[in-house]
Amino acid sequence: MxxxxxxxxxxxxxxxxxxxxxxxxxxxxxxxxxxxxxxxxxxxxxxxxxxxxxxxxxxxxxxxxxxxxxxxxxxxxxxxxxxxxxxxxxxxxxxxxxxxxxxxxxxxxxxxxxxxxxxxxxxxxxxxxxxxxxSNDAFELWLLLHLEGVIPDLPIPRNDRQAFTITRHDTNLETLIQKGFYDGNITDSNPTLCIYERLEKAIRKHPNYSNYIYIHSNEYIPNDGSDNKKIIKKQIRSQKTIIEVIHDIGDELKAMERADILVKAHNGIPESSANPSTxxxxxxxxxxxxxxxxxxxxxxxxxxxxxxx
Structure with missing residues (x-):
């Protein structure tokens, strides 16, 4: 039965x-x-x-x-x-x-x-x-990795208000390179910038996008009572989307390699604490x-x- x-x-x-x-x-x-x-x-x-x-x-x-x-x-x-x-x-x-x-x-x-x-x-x-x-902390990290590498043990804030207690496990870049946790292509002189600013700055290094504006949402557009907000919105409407830009100047294979490095560097660390990683x-x-x-x-x-x- x-x-x-x-x-x-x-x-x-x-x-x-x-x-x-x-x-x-x-x-x-x-x-x-x-x-x-x-x-x-x-x-x-x-x-x-x-x-x-x-x-x-x-x-x-x-x-x-x-x-x-x-x-x-x-x-x-x-x-x-x-x-x-x-x-x-x-x-x-x-x-x-x-x-x-x-x-x-x-x-x-x-x-x-x-x-x-x-x-x-x-x-x-x-x-x-x-x-x-x-993504820890934001999807834009994946886009940024198409353009440059990031230091695994240096958290990237989502906005300027966030203050991380940064505990570096290894601050010697040569050691990081030897361990394979850093690909030598970190060119940002100010790694404490929030993820959106870093992405915009990395894009602007390319001649065709030297004036590119990346705004994650309207809350990041200046609202000082002047015409700045209108000017910025007009430029954003006239420029390529972030996806089009990454497709144009980004390197997907490099992004995959860099993302894999970040995940391996955070091995044993809870995903919720593994910043930056994606x-x-x-x-x-x-x-x-x-x-x-x-x-x-x-x-x-x-x-x-x-x-x-």
Whole structure:
């Protein structure tokens, strides 16, 4: 009787999977659910054009929420799109990635709350077999790494109000280089700048973008009662987006190498304390692997599907 019950349950599970397959947009879907509705969402949308047909698709969704809110939205989106997610990510499994920031606060109690939410989001994502492409402290770190390296043991603040208690484990750059934690391409003379200022400064080193303005949100635009705000907004509307700029002058392979260095340098340190670090490169690498797989397949080259571990 027990074996018959198991057989019925197995058939029901198989039937449910088949039902979901019939209602899916793509045979295999890589769903990216982002904290930000603008930069992050658009960044991952650019990868969708590499895939044609109904075999494989990249879908990017912005939420306007943070941490657990992003994971909860990912659960909703996965269910709505009838995605089939398995822990072993086998050949019939879809993929869900959640993208959010550590998002520190200069207020102690508020920061403790953000840390708890960040840690909870990591756990909740794992419970649903989602992968996490977090950034500590902001997604802009991933963009900055396309242009220059950063020192692993020197936290980068999100804004000028944040004051970090910096504990350097090793202040000798030669030692950092020997350990592989520094690629020698840190050219910023003021590493204490907030992440948005550092990104803007790194972009301005390129002749074509010497006057580029990067504003994360309207709260960072001067509001001194003069015409400065209007002038800045006008220039922002007329210039390239940050994604277009990074695509133009950035080096994705270097960014991946630098991000990997940061993650390794923070080995053993909780993700919520590992500033600066980002795992966005893991998601980008997985997408690139799929792009290469389908390129090879279109040429008639038989190749194993990308690793799903």
């Amino acid at each position: 027990a074996s018959k019950t198991k057989l019925i349950e197995k058939r029901k599970a198989k039937s449910e999977i088949q039902r979901k397959e019939r209602n899916k947009t793509y045979k295999y879907t890589l769903l990216v659910v982002c904290e930000d509705e603008n930069t992050e969402r658009k960044y991952f949308e650019q990868f969708a054009e590499f895939f044609t047909g109904k075999e494989f698709g990249v879908i990017s969704v912005g939420t306007g929420t943070a941490h657990v809110g992003v994971v909860n939205r990912a659960i909703e989106e996965a269910n709505k799109r009838n995605l089939h997610i398995e822990s072993n990510r086998n050949s019939s499994s879809d993929f869900v990635w959640v993208v959010f920031d550590r998002d520190r606060s200069d207020k102690e109690e508020e920061d403790k709350s953000k840390q708890r939410n960040f840690d909870e989001a990591l756990v909740r994502a794992q419970e649903h077999n989602f992968k996490v492409a977090y 795992k966005v490169y893991c998601l980008v690498q997985e997408i690139r692997d799929w792009i290469n797989f389908y390129k090879q397949e279109s040429r008639g080259i038989i190749k194993d599907i990308p690793s799903r571990n």
